[in-house]
Amino acid sequence: GAVVSQHPSWVICKSGTSVKIECRSLDFQATTMFWYRQFPKQSLMLMATSNEGSKATYEQGVEKDKFLINHASLTLSTLTVTSAHPEDSSFYICSARALDRTYEQYFGPGTRLTVT
Amino acid sequence: KQEVTQIPAALSVPEGENLVLNCSFTDSAIYNLQWFRQDPGKGLTSLLLIQSSQREQTSGRLNASLDKSSGRSTLYIAASQPGDSATYLCAVSDNNDMRFGAGTRLTVKP
Numbered sequence: 001g002a003v004v005s006q007h008p009s010w011v012i013c014k015s016g017t018s019v020k021i022e023c024r025s026l027d028f029q030a031t032t033m034f035w036y037r038q039f040p041k042q043s044l045m046l047m048a049t050s051n052e053g054s055k056a057t058y059e060q061g062v063e064k065d066k067f068l069i070n071h072a073s074l075t076l077s078t079l080t081v082t083s084a085h086p087e088d089s090s091f092y093i094c095s096a097r098a099l100d101r102t103y104e105q106y107f108g109p110g111t112r113l114t115v116t
Numbered sequence: 117k118q119e120v121t122q123i124p125a126a127l128s129v130p131e132g133e134n135l136v137l138n139c140s141f142t143d144s145a146i147y148n149l150q151w152f153r154q155d156p157g158k159g160l161t162s163l164l165l166i167q168s169s170q171r172e173q174t175s176g177r178l179n180a181s182l183d184k185s186s187g188r189s190t191l192y193i194a195a196s197q198p199g200d201s202a203t204y205l206c207a208v209s210d211n212n213d214m215r216f217g218a219g220t221r222l223t224v225k226p
Contacts (some may be wrong), residue, residue, distance in 0.1 A: 043205060044205070093159060109159040
C-alpha cells in the first residue's frame with residue numbers, strides 16, 4: 001500500500017512552453033502533497049506544500065506564478081511549469097501524506113524535466 | 117527553520133566494512149526521522165522510519181538510531197556490499213513538512 005505515481009517520468013520541452021506533471025496517490029487519500037526539486041548532485045529542496053481544496057504554500061524564492069500547483073482532489077496534485085527555461089531543467093519529486101498516517105510521507109518516482 | 121546536516125558528504129570503503137553515516141538537525145521538535153537511499157537518476161527508496169518516541173529501528177543490515185534531544189541520528193550499515201553504493205539522505209518531519217540533508221554519497225569497492 002501507500003503508492004504514489006508521477007506522470008510523465010521524463011519530459012523534454014522547448015523553452016517558453018508549459019509542462020504539467022501529475023502526482024497521484026494510488027491506494028490512499030492524501031490531504032497534503034509536497035513538491036520537491038532536485039538539481040544534479042544536490043539534495044531535495046521543498047518547493048511548495050499543497051492541501052486539497054486550498055491554495056498551495058510556496059517556499060521562499062519559489063515563484064508561484066511560474067510553478068502552478070493544483071490539488072483538486074484527495075488523490076491528485078499537479079505542478080505546471082509555465083514558460084519553461086533551461087534553468088528549470090531538474091528532477092521534480094512529489095510526495096503525499098496520508099489521512100490516516102500522521103506525518104509519514106510517501107514519495108513518487110520523480111519526473112525528469114529537460115528544457116531545450 | 118529546521119536545518120539538516122549530513123556528514124560525511126562522501127565516503128568510500130572496501131567491501132565488508134561496517135560504516136556509520138551521521139545526520140544532525142537543529143530543531144528537536146520533530147515527529148519522525150527517515151533515512152532514504154537514492155540511486156543516480158532515480159527516486160527515493162525509504163530505508164527506515166523512526167518515530168520521535170523511538171530510539172532506533174533495524175532492517176536487515178541497517179540500523180538507525182535517534183537521539184532527539186541532541187538532534188542526532190546515525191545510520192549503521194553492517195558488512196557493506198557494492199550494491200550498497202548510492203546516496204543516503206536523512207530527512208526530518210515536523211507538523212508542517214519534511215526537510216532533507218544534502219546526503220552522503222557512499223561507494224563500496226569490491
